[in-house]
Amino acid sequence: MGCALTAPLEVLTQFGGFEIAMMAGALLGAAKAGAPVIVDGFIGSAAALLAIRLAPEARDYCIFAHASAEAGHRRMLEAVEAQPLLGLDMRLGEGTGALLAVPLLKAACALLSDVAELKDILEAAR
Numbered sequence: 001m002g003c004a005l006t007a008p009l010e011v012l013t014q015f016g017g018f019e020i021a022m023m024a025g026a027l028l029g030a031a032k033a034g035a036p037v038i039v040d041g042f043i044g045s046a047a048a049l050l051a052i053r054l055a056p057e058a059r060d061y062c063i064f065a066h067a068s069a070e071a072g073h074r075r076m077l078e079a080v081e082a083q084p085l086l087g088l089d090m091r092l093g094e095g096t097g098a099l100l101a102v103p104l105l106k107a108a109c110a111l112l113s114d115v116a117e118l119k120d121i122l123e124a125a126r
Contacts, residue, residue, distance in 0.1 A: 008053035023044060027039075027061070037062055039082075040065045041068050041097055042068050045077060064077060066100065
């Protein structure tokens, strides 16, 4: 009787490491707290895939920074229906994609919170 290669914890046991388990746990904890997480690169996406398979609602709290050039990364992104913010084909690691995504996220937040609506501009002009 072989292992169930689609069961998330079995996959982690057979192929994962402590870093992926820790990252998946952190993502699940963040989702439970309602906090978004920037997912960066191949290893981060492997942890996110595990977390999402364990608790599908965690997907709502994942912001995927970039699509890596690492083999299989795009397939992981497809598996969780993720559209990464950047497509730079990097392989650098160390959170580089997340660091590049932060200014883009800050700009998006500023657009949502700081840009005046047309009706407000018209009222101020009166």
